[in-house]
Amino acid sequence: MNIGTFFIYLAVMAGVTYLLRVLPFVLCRKQIDNVFLRSFLTYIPYAVLGAMTFPAVFYSTDSLESAIAGVFAALCLAFFEKSLLTVAAGACLAAFLVQLAEFLKIISW
Amino acid sequence: MKEFTQGIRDGIPIALGYLSVSFTFGLMAAEAGFTWWQAVLISAANVTSAGQFAGLDIMASGGAILEMALTQMVINMRYALMSLSLTQKIDRSIHMRHRFIIGFEVTDEIFAVAMSRDKKVSRLYMYGLMICPFLGWTSGTALGAVLGNILPEFIRNSLGIAIYGMFIAIILPKAKKAAQYLKVILIAVFLSCCFAWIPFLKAVSSGFVVIICAVLAAGAGAYFFPIQSETEEKQLSAVKEAED
Numbered sequence: 001m002n003i004g005t006f007f008i009y010l011a012v013m014a015g016v017t018y019l020l021r022v023l024p025f026v027l028c029r030k031q032i033d034n035v036f037l038r039s040f041l042t043y044i045p046y047a048v049l050g051a052m053t054f055p056a057v058f059y060s061t062d063s064l065e066s067a068i069a070g071v072f073a074a075l076c077l078a079f080f081e082k083s084l085l086t087v088a089a090g091a092c093l094a095a096f097l098v099q100l101a102e103f104l105k106i107i108s109w
Numbered sequence: 110m111k112e113f114t115q116g117i118r119d120g121i122p123i124a125l126g127y128l129s130v131s132f133t134f135g136l137m138a139a140e141a142g143f144t145w146w147q148a149v150l151i152s153a154a155n156v157t158s159a160g161q162f163a164g165l166d167i168m169a170s171g172g173a174i175l176e177m178a179l180t181q182m183v184i185n186m187r188y189a190l191m192s193l194s195l196t197q198k199i200d201r202s203i204h205m206r207h208r209f210i211i212g213f214e215v216t217d218e219i220f221a222v223a224m225s226r227d228k229k230v231s232r233l234y235m236y237g238l239m240i241c242p243f244l245g246w247t248s249g250t251a252l253g254a255v256l257g258n259i260l261p262e263f264i265r266n267s268l269g270i271a272i273y274g275m276f277i278a279i280i281l282p283k284a285k286k287a288a289q290y291l292k293v294i295l296i297a298v299f300l301s302c303c304f305a306w307i308p309f310l311k312a313v314s315s316g317f318v319v320i321i322c323a324v325l326a327a328g329a330g331a332y333f334f335p336i337q338s339e340t341e342e343k344q345l346s347a348v349k350e351a352e353d
Contacts, residue, residue, distance in 0.1 A: 021185075050294035
């Protein structure tokens with residue numbers, strides 16, 4: 001691909017993404033008073049994160065087993081309200097240990 | 110200044126999660142024939158995962174410009190929703206010119222962390238919060254494009270779960286404390302599972318799925334369990350006290 005074409009694609013891609021993000025941010029400067037709309041916007045982050053996490057998290061590693069281990073670790077740590085970093089690291093570690101075990105099993109065959 | 114450093118600290122786990130995802134992006138960009146600086150430029154200009162992966166495909170296959178614009182619009186439409194939600198959370202005195210900069214980096218994770226704060230979010234906090242994720246996202250892309258296949262796959266893959274761990278850390282404590290949040294989350298998860306597993310719903314693109322699930326779940330929440338605003342609650346209790 002020549003450089004010119006690349007930059008046209010890049011500009012369109014980044015431009016559309018930027019406008020979507022920045023327009024509501026710049027245009028809406030008031031407190032929203034409508035209770036329905038306020039509640040809706042308060043719930044949105046949790047709904048978004050819920051929908052993005054499940055079921056995608058189960059396909060985020062090499063194997064279902066390691067993903068389940070990671071989710072379990074994350075749920076336990078989050079339940080006790082550990083920090084974001086601790087929960088994320090715990091999930092990685094649990095998934096990693098299971099994957100390592102699977103990896104070693106393949107090698108030892 | 111305290112706000113700024115707190116923002117930086119809260120950005121670190123996001124940055125770590127981003128490293129792994131953007132590493133994969135850099136790797137794929139290199140495989141698709143892009144140079145490392147092109148990959149980094151795409152990451153720096155967009156800072157979005159799903160949109161970039163889709164955009165890469167379109168570029169590599171020489172798709173139409175309109176296709177690129179529409180795809181980005183559909184996948185990233187959720188950001189408009191998040192930005193709107195964030196306007197209610199940030200300090201309202203934040204000046205226009207800062208809004209143009211802060212708005213640039215409204216990502217799923219930055220949005221989620223900012224929203225999970227228990228007070229109004231200041232300009233300095235947002236700037237602090239933006240720094241590490243941006244560095245993580247761009248440097249991860251560079252590393253992925255240059256180092257590519259050196260890391261064994263099982264190590265790379267176990268990093269992929271980091272982002273989700275963080276999401277769980279944000280939603281679970283809230284769900285534990287307030288039943289209406291738990292219900293909203295469960296509705297969203299149920300819908301998202303339907304889209305993942307029911308044959309004809311599987312065809313819907315992931316950007317749309319998030320929008321549909323979130324709008325339905327948050328809409329149901331707003332309809333069945335409306336939240337009175339803090340000021341209203343205070344006014345109500347003040348009126349009550351006066352009546353007593």
